[in-house]
Amino acid sequence: MKPIKQKLGVLLILLTGFGVASCDFSGLSNAVDDFKVVVGLDPINTSSAVLLTDAATGELITANVEVIFEGENGDDVIDIYSDPISEKEVSSGILTFGISNNVVPTEESPVSVRIRLRADGYLSTTKTARLTTEGTNEFSFKMIRANNKPEGITTTSSTAGRSGSSGAVEEEFVVEANSDDGDDAGVSISVAQGTVFRDANGNALTGRLTTEMSYFNPNKAGAMLSLPVELEDEEGSLLISAGASTISIRDANGNLAASSAAAPAKGVQGKAMVGGTSYTVAVTPGFINPNTNAAVAVGDEVSVILYDSNNNYITSVPSTITELAGGRLGVNVESERVPGILLLSFKIVTSARCNRALLSLTRNGDEGSVNMSVFGAGYGAEFVVPANTTNYTAAVNILSKSFNYRLQASSGVVEGTHNFCEGPLDVSLPGFDANANVIDATVNVNLSCQNSDETVSVTDIPGASVAYRKQNAVQGTPWKIASSLNWNFDEASNSLTGGSFDVKGVEQGEFYTFKIVYEGETFTRDVEITGTTVSYTEIIDSGICQ
Known part of the structure; x- marks a missing residue:
C-alpha cells in the first residue's frame, strides 16, 4: 500500500461540529473525533x-x-499529485503519467518523452x-522476452571463448547470428587472441565466455516493430x-563485458600489443x-551506431559498404566498447521524408480505439488511434515511400500499403455484423475502501x-x-465516491475485464455488460483511502 502524500496547500481539514467558546474545549474534543x-x-x-x-505474445x-x-520533455513528467518524477515502477503492463500543465502539446509541437x-x-x-493533444494520449510499446522472441529475430549462443586468469582470451573465436531467411x-563478432574483456567496473572477465547474439532481420515486421531502440540518431534524424x-x-561468474582491449604481448617479437574485437554486418542481398x-x-x-546494455548511446561510426568474404556486402568495424546493441x-x-502520418477513418459504427502498425524494409512504427477519432495525426519520422500498414479494430483488420508523406490514409x-450483439456502453464504477471505516479521500x-x-x-x-x-467527488461525504467511463464495441451479455490504473496501482474486476449502462463496485486498498 502506498501512503497518501501530504501536500502543503492542498489539504482540506474538515472539522465538523467544532464550537469553542471561552475556555470550553468540549467542542474541540468532538471535532478531533470527526x-x-x-x-x-x-x-x-x-x-x-x-x-x-510482450513482443511475441502481445500480452501485457x-x-x-x-x-x-x-x-x-522528460523533466515535465508528473505524478497524480503534479509532482515531477524521473522514474516509476509498473507491474500491470500499463504505464500512466501526466505532463505539467505549463506545457501544452500540439500536432505541430508535440511533447516528446x-x-x-x-x-x-x-x-x-x-x-x-510524442503527445500531440491534451487529454489522454495512448501508446503501445513492445518488449522482447529473452527466451521467446518474435519472428524475424534469430539468436545464437556460444561458449567458444575462454579467458585466462589475467583476462586475456586464450584463442581467437568468432560468433555469428545469421538471418532466418538463409540469405547470408x-x-x-571476431575476438582475437590476447583480447581482455572488462565489466563496467573495470574488472577483467575470466574463465569460459558465453556470447549471445540476436540478429534483427530488417525485412521482417516482427523484428522491426520490436527493435529495442528508436530508428533516430541523437539529433533526431530518421534512420533505416x-x-x-x-x-x-559474460564470464562464468555472470560478469557482463562492457569494454575490450588488446593486451601486452608476451614472447611476440615486434608487437607491443595483441588482441582486439571487430564486428561485421552483412546486408541482405538486394537491400x-x-x-x-x-x-x-x-x-x-x-553508420554503425553502438548502444550499451542499457540502450545508452555510445557512438556512431561512419563507414562505407565493402565487399566481405564470400562476395557478401557489408561493413566491418572495431570498437573498444562492447555494445549491447549494434545498428547498421x-x-x-x-x-x-516527413514528420507525421495522417489517418482518416470511416468507422462504420466501430467507435473504439484502433491499433495501427506501419512496416517497410528497415522500418517499423506503431500507433494507437483513440476512440471516437476520425482524423488522427501521428508524430513520427517516416520516409516518403509506400509502407505496409495494418489496422486492428474491434470490428476487424484492414491491411494495405500507403505513402504517408503524400497525404492522409x-x-x-x-x-460489425448486423446480427452481432455489439453495443457502446457507459460504465459507472462505485469506489469503496477495503477498510469500511475509510473513504477515498482525494478530490x-x-x-x-x-x-x-x-x-x-x-x-x-x-x-x-x-x-x-470522469471522477465524482461528493461534498456531502467529503469523499470520491466513484466515476464513469465509456467503452466501445463490447458484446452485450459477455463479461469484460476492467483495469483501473493510476500511480502504479491497478485494480482489476470482471464485469458483465448488461446493457448500455453498467454499474459495478471496485474495492480500493491503496493510500488514497483514509
Whole structure:
C-alpha cells in the first residue's frame, strides 16, 4: 500500500461540529473525533496511457518494469499529485503519467518523452512517446522476452571463448547470428587472441565466455516493430536499419563485458600489443539504399551506431559498404566498447521524408480505439488511434515511400500499403455484423475502501486510465483504453465516491475485464455488460483511502 502524500496547500481539514467558546474545549474534543483530511488534487490536462506488451505474445507484461523518463520533455513528467518524477515502477503492463500543465502539446509541437524500460527476463527497451493533444494520449510499446522472441529475430549462443586468469582470451573465436531467411545476411563478432574483456567496473572477465547474439532481420515486421531502440540518431534524424544485433558476453561468474582491449604481448617479437574485437554486418542481398533508391553497393555511406546494455548511446561510426568474404556486402568495424546493441543504418539525407502520418477513418459504427502498425524494409512504427477519432495525426519520422500498414479494430483488420508523406490514409473499418450483439456502453464504477471505516479521500484521480478487454480473450487481443473518464467527488461525504467511463464495441451479455490504473496501482474486476449502462463496485486498498 502506498501512503497518501501530504501536500502543503492542498489539504482540506474538515472539522465538523467544532464550537469553542471561552475556555470550553468540549467542542474541540468532538471535532478531533470527526477529523478527516481530504487531498485536493489539481486536474492534469495532458496524460498518457502506455500499454507495455510482450513482443511475441502481445500480452501485457506482468513482470515488474522499471521506467525512466528522459528526453526533451522528460523533466515535465508528473505524478497524480503534479509532482515531477524521473522514474516509476509498473507491474500491470500499463504505464500512466501526466505532463505539467505549463506545457501544452500540439500536432505541430508535440511533447516528446523518451522512456527507458527495463524488466527481468526482457531486453531493455527505449521508446519515445510524442503527445500531440491534451487529454489522454495512448501508446503501445513492445518488449522482447529473452527466451521467446518474435519472428524475424534469430539468436545464437556460444561458449567458444575462454579467458585466462589475467583476462586475456586464450584463442581467437568468432560468433555469428545469421538471418532466418538463409540469405547470408547477419552479424558476427571476431575476438582475437590476447583480447581482455572488462565489466563496467573495470574488472577483467575470466574463465569460459558465453556470447549471445540476436540478429534483427530488417525485412521482417516482427523484428522491426520490436527493435529495442528508436530508428533516430541523437539529433533526431530518421534512420533505416540494414541490420541490427543485440550482443552480450559474460564470464562464468555472470560478469557482463562492457569494454575490450588488446593486451601486452608476451614472447611476440615486434608487437607491443595483441588482441582486439571487430564486428561485421552483412546486408541482405538486394537491400535498397533509401538515399539512392538502388540496391546497396560498394562505397555506399552508412553508420554503425553502438548502444550499451542499457540502450545508452555510445557512438556512431561512419563507414562505407565493402565487399566481405564470400562476395557478401557489408561493413566491418572495431570498437573498444562492447555494445549491447549494434545498428547498421542509413541516415536519411534526402528531403524525401516527413514528420507525421495522417489517418482518416470511416468507422462504420466501430467507435473504439484502433491499433495501427506501419512496416517497410528497415522500418517499423506503431500507433494507437483513440476512440471516437476520425482524423488522427501521428508524430513520427517516416520516409516518403509506400509502407505496409495494418489496422486492428474491434470490428476487424484492414491491411494495405500507403505513402504517408503524400497525404492522409483513407481507411474504412469493416464495421460489425448486423446480427452481432455489439453495443457502446457507459460504465459507472462505485469506489469503496477495503477498510469500511475509510473513504477515498482525494478530490480527483488525475491522469488515471481504465483498460478493458473481453474476459478470456484470445492471446494477443489488444487491450483498449476507455474514453470519457470522469471522477465524482461528493461534498456531502467529503469523499470520491466513484466515476464513469465509456467503452466501445463490447458484446452485450459477455463479461469484460476492467483495469483501473493510476500511480502504479491497478485494480482489476470482471464485469458483465448488461446493457448500455453498467454499474459495478471496485474495492480500493491503496493510500488514497483514509
